[in-house]
Amino acid sequence: MTSSPKTNPDWWRGAVIYQVYPRSFQDTKGDGLGDLKGVTQRLPYIAALGVDAIWLSPFFTSPMADMGYDVSDYCDVDPMFGTLGDFDDMLKKAHKLGLKIIIDQVISHTSDQHAWFKESRSDRTNPKADWYVWADPKPDGTAPNNWMSIFGGPGWEWDGVRKQYYMHNFLGSQPDLNFHNPEVQDALLDTVRFWLERGVDGFRLDTVNFYFHDKELRDNPPLVHDPDAIGLDAPDVNPYGMQNHLYDKTQPENIGFLQRFRALLDAYGDRATVGEVGDGARSLKTVAAYTSDGDKLHMCYTFDLLGPDFTATHIRRCVSAFQAAVTDGWVCWAFSNHDVMRHITRFTQSEDERERVAKLAISVLAALRGSICLYQGEELALPEADLAFEDLRDPYGIRFWPAFKGRDGCRTPMVWENKAPHAGFSTAKPWLPVPDAHKALAADAQEKLSDSVLAHYRETLAFRKAHAPLLDGSMAFIDTNEDILAFTREKAGVKLLFVFNLHRGPQVVQLPKALKIAEVMPMPGFAPTLTGNELQLDALDVFCGRVSS
Incomplete structure (x- = not known):
């Protein structure tokens, strides 16, 4: 180990x-x-x-x-x-x-080549007979219910040895295990x-x-x-x-x-x-x-x-x-x-x-x-x-x-x-x-x-990694005058403000007056302009700043 x-x-x-x-x-x-x-x-x-x-x-x-x-x-x-x-x-x-x-x-499932499934499908009385999800067909031979496979088609595959269907959420070669056992x-x-x-x-x-x-x-x-x-x-x-x-x-x-x-x-x-x-x-x-x-x-x-x-x-x-x-x-x-x-x-x-x-x-x-x-x-x-x-x-x-x-x-x-x-x-x-x-x-x-x-x-x-609020600090969204992604992250008295412009054009954002930016902290690769509480963001731009308490 x-x-x-x-x-x-x-x-x-x-x-x-x-x-x-x-x-x-x-x-x-x-x-x-x-x-x-x-x-x-x-x-x-x-x-x-x-x-x-x-x-x-x-x-x-x-x-x-x-x-x-x-x-x-x-x-x-x-x-x-x-x-x-x-x-x-x-x-x-x-x-x-x-x-x-x-x-x-x-x-949730195994391969049909797993030893567990090979034993389970061998008959209805073996020690692993109930390790997978087996069910009898309806009287007309169709699948037990309407469950479907994510990979297409019914979520059931017929097995001629047991003369039963087995459940599969994915491929027919991926039988589902029976967690009720x-x-x-x-x-x-x-x-x-x-x-x-x-x-x-x-x-x-x-x-x-x-x-x-x-x-x-x-x-x-x-x-x-x-x-x-x-x-x-x-x-x-x-x-x-x-x-x-x-x-x-x-x-x-x-x-x-x-x-x-x-x-x-x-x-x-x-x-x-x-x-x-x-x-x-x-x-x-x-x-x-x-x-x-x-x-x-x-x-x-x-x-x-x-x-x-x-x-x-x-x-x-x-x-x-x-x-x-x-x-x-x-x-x-x-x-x-x-x-x-x-x-x-x-x-x-x-x-x-x-x-x-x-x-x-x-x-x-x-x-x-x-x-x-x-x-x-x-x-x-x-x-x-x-x-x-x-x-x-x-x-x-x-x-x-x-x-x-x-x-x-x-x-x-x-x-x-x-x-x-x-x-x-x-x-x-x-x-x-x-x-x-x-x-x-x-x-x-x-x-x-x-x-x-x-x-x-x-x-x-x-x-x-250098800013503790980003690891496990609280998060609160900020309302702005534009459709902008804005929120604060806070921990142990340190509050950071993030403003993201996901639009393909520039945006002028009026930050709430209650938010006092003590320090602009440029995110790598971005350089927006802050004048008072007016923030000018280019297309696909981001602002980060430390908010004073």
Whole structure:
């Protein structure tokens, strides 16, 4: 067991987490696929960003039908990524650099190649017969109910051996575990303990509200469309979004399991959890339930800021809704991850503003109350890759093409060297193409420029770390005369004011007279003008100042 960097138990509160998608980060074997040794090789780069922790997407043994989110062995490393020894070496070196390691725990379902499922499907009387969600067909042979798969089609797959259906929220090769069985919970917690003993610092819990299902297998009712709802988590081309998912996820029994999970982590000290909550318009209510009272998850994130809307109104509405719903919990904000279009493409209106939007976006994220998660490559302002159908590997995109192109466009390889073959990611043809537009934005090219997006990320994260109110201080919105994102962050008598102009034109903002600016604190890369209480902001601009008490 490796020792973690010395920290306080609340190190996760206000932390900056950097997500690494291992198969696209760095290849050291020359097979076009990233690996754990590649992550180890690039740890100094991650540490130099100024982040606190790394979220490592799945590297477990898997047939890779869903790029590792279909696990066939929770306690081993898939050979394509390396070995357990490679993981231990990476963990040790990360800790030496002061970085925490959070691994992606995918426990709502397994691969159909997992030994548990192979035994479960063998007959109806074996010791693991009830470890997955099995149900008889209706008299006409159709599925037990109307539950759907996020990846398209019914949420049930017929098995000819047991002559029953099994439930799957994702691919048919990703059967859902039956959390109503205490033996399943015990076995999963044993796999968590395995990684805790190796010294990992925390877990990102994939689809954390999907663990339990309704025992009665009741049909989901249709969704009554709410134009004001936030937190939608399926593209509108997917009929999954037409149901109100009352019974196939987010069941009350989940609370008890999360308490068991937290008790296990607390026994090891200084460990943390971040849960992914995909629950449509109910996401904030679910986050409140899962992070309350200090005995369940440490923090959660939702899909609220992972959409196309980069406006003051939307961000203020999402944050205000969270603050109203979650009184004693904690949130982790993000603009990008491995499941959504890169935010540079979502937020920009033209290539000319790409750098400006990238810098403004991280400035906004760094000022919000909560922890924040960055996705590899966003610090280079990488846009979404536009891939041909024949290059796709994501089953989600292949299923819904061309209306929805899937997630491969945000999963293309990291670009390290703009002159090297495949941008320094690999010496072989990568598993996904490296777009020419990405090569010009490679890390080595941006290292040479003092005003690059990469330099801005480093400066902004250093600014955040240097000011205690930004880590866990309070947050209050300020009303202005324009549609501007304005708020204060305060802790221990230090109050900072932030004003963001997310418009494509200049804005003149009258600050409330009660706000006395004692010191202008320029955010890296921005230079607005303050005269008295009149603030002149350029397009896509930001102001920061210390408010006198």
